Amino acid sequence: MTTTLTFALMDAPFEASRTATVLRLIDDAIDKGCNINVFAYEGAVYLPFALQAPHANAVHGRDIDEEDHPLPREWIAALMEKAKRWDVAFDWVNCGLCVDERGASEAIEGVRRGSPADFWTMATSSENTLVVGTN
Amino acid sequence: MKALNIISLGYRATLEEQDDTIVWLTHAMRGAGADIDILLRGSAVNYVVKGQAVSPLAIGGREQKHAPDVYGQIETLSEKGARIYVLAEDLKQRGLKQAPRLDATRIVSDDDLPELLGGYDAVWHW
Numbered sequence: 001m002t003t004t005l006t007f008a009l010m011d012a013p014f015e016a017s018r019t020a021t022v023l024r025l026i027d028d029a030i031d032k033g034c035n036i037n038v039f040a041y042e043g044a045v046y047l048p049f050a051l052q053a054p055h056a057n058a059v060h061g062r063d064i065d066e067e068d069h070p071l072p073r074e075w076i077a078a079l080m081e082k083a084k085r086w087d088v089a090f091d092w093v094n095c096g097l098c099v100d101e102r103g104a105s106e107a108i109e110g111v112r113r114g115s116p117a118d119f120w121t122m123a124t125s126s127e128n129t130l131v132v133g134t135n
Numbered sequence: 136m137k138a139l140n141i142i143s144l145g146y147r148a149t150l151e152e153q154d155d156t157i158v159w160l161t162h163a164m165r166g167a168g169a170d171i172d173i174l175l176r177g178s179a180v181n182y183v184v185k186g187q188a189v190s191p192l193a194i195g196g197r198e199q200k201h202a203p204d205v206y207g208q209i210e211t212l213s214e215k216g217a218r219i220y221v222l223a224e225d226l227k228q229r230g231l232k233q234a235p236r237l238d239a240t241r242i243v244s245d246d247d248l249p250e251l252l253g254g255y256d257a258v259w260h261w
Contacts, residue, residue, distance in 0.1 A: 010156075010261070042148070042156055116160050117167030123257060124136045133157070133261030135144065 012043025035089040037122035145178030149203040213239035
């Protein structure tokens with residue numbers, strides 16, 4: 001039987017290393033053939049924001065290509081692609097009201113709009129759920 | 136499935152959101168049929184203390200008309216059937232042991248937590 005795991009995230013991108021840790025956990029879970037659900041709440045709806053852009057970094061003395069600035073939307077897209085290759089489900093739901101208040105509607109392909117009810121549905125259909133709140 | 140939301144950071148984001156984000160989430164999920172209770176610890180134990188209020192606020196002439204009412208949020212959540220647990224040690228640490236509080240509050244101690252948490256299928260510490 002395929003294991004399904006749900007993750008609820010709350011941190012906005014770039015401000016917390018917790019998010020990178022969770023994305024690594026998801027990466028490992030896909031390696032193990034798990035189906036993945038993600039409920040992005042509050043600032044986390046900006047994680048798959050399509051307009052995230054890399055930049056050069058004069059302090060580092062690197063141009064835009066050398067800097068290769070990491071973007072959460074690229075990591076998420078990569079996880080979605082990996083899930084396809086592994087033939088496991090990957091469902092990313094952005095909290096719709098959180099999207100509206102932040103103007104974060106331009107998400108990458110594969111992200112869908114939802115509500116807390118989706119989180120409950122995800123949790124009840126999963127073997128386990130990990131929530132990572134903002135601290 | 137029965138879940139417990141643990142809230143430890145009191146008044147997180149309440150100014151802009153006009154409520155506690157996880158109490159709001161619990162309201163919304165219960166509205167969708169979820170069976171979820173609340174455990175307040177840390178600074179969030181103050182949510183059940185009676186008599187709290189937020190004064191009107193204006194920034195640069197932009198008035199905040201609907202101030203957060205976390206006590207009211209918790210009260211209505213309990214009226215909807217959610218159990219509201221509060222950690223005794225954290226009340227005591229903040230001098231709130233004798234403070235007037237929401238009647239529906241269920242006080243638990245650290246020692247009670249293993250049995251309490253064991254009664255839930257999911258425990259989510261936000």
